Amino acid sequence: MNILLSIKPEFVNKILSHEKLYEFRKCIFKQEVERIYIYSTYPVKKIVGYFEVTDIICASPEELWELFSEVYGICENEFFKYYLGVEEGFAIKIDNLVIFDEFIDMNMFDEFKAPQSFCYVENNDCLKELLLA
Numbered sequence: 593m594n595i596l597l598s599i600k601p602e603f604v605n606k607i608l609s610h611e612k613l614y615e616f617r618k619c620i621f622k623q624e625v626e627r628i629y630i631y632s633t634y635p636v637k638k639i640v641g642y643f644e645v646t647d648i649i650c651a652s653p654e655e656l657w658e659l660f661s662e663v664y665g666i667c668e669n670e671f672f673k674y675y676l677g678v679e680e681g682f683a684i685k686i687d688n689l690v691i692f693d694e695f696i697d698m699n700m701f702d703e704f705k706a707p708q709s710f711c712y713v714e715n716n717d718c719l720k721e722l723l724l725a
Contacts (some may be wrong), residue, residue: 594713604632612665638695647685
């Protein structure tokens with residue numbers, strides 16, 4: 593299964609520059625995911641590439657910060673603000689990153705609705721045709 597993950601442009605830039613080596617989330621996918629396509633949210637609104645999912649770590653926010661603060665790409669205050677009130681979080685390793693030569697402008701597709709967090713590519717006709725063809 594593959595997903596399209598919405599990520600703010602500032603963090604997408606850190607992923608593309610290899611400064612950010614893990615993507616952090618409060619909740620995780622219900623199905624096993626092999627590939628994550630990176631959707632850079634407003635104002636960019638483009639799919640910029642993808643990475644393979646080889647490891648997902650579940651731990652408390654404190655443990656995640658201790659393990660990954662060097663490769664998170666955000667300050668400690670913002671990190672704990674994001675995880676406020678959450679007992680566990682997830683660190684998704686960004687592995688085998690592929691950056692598209694030409695980003696896919698999703699403004700071209702009237703039927704495309706950006707996911708709040710993520711969506712399964714195989715469940716979206718527009719994405720399935722575009723990314724899995």
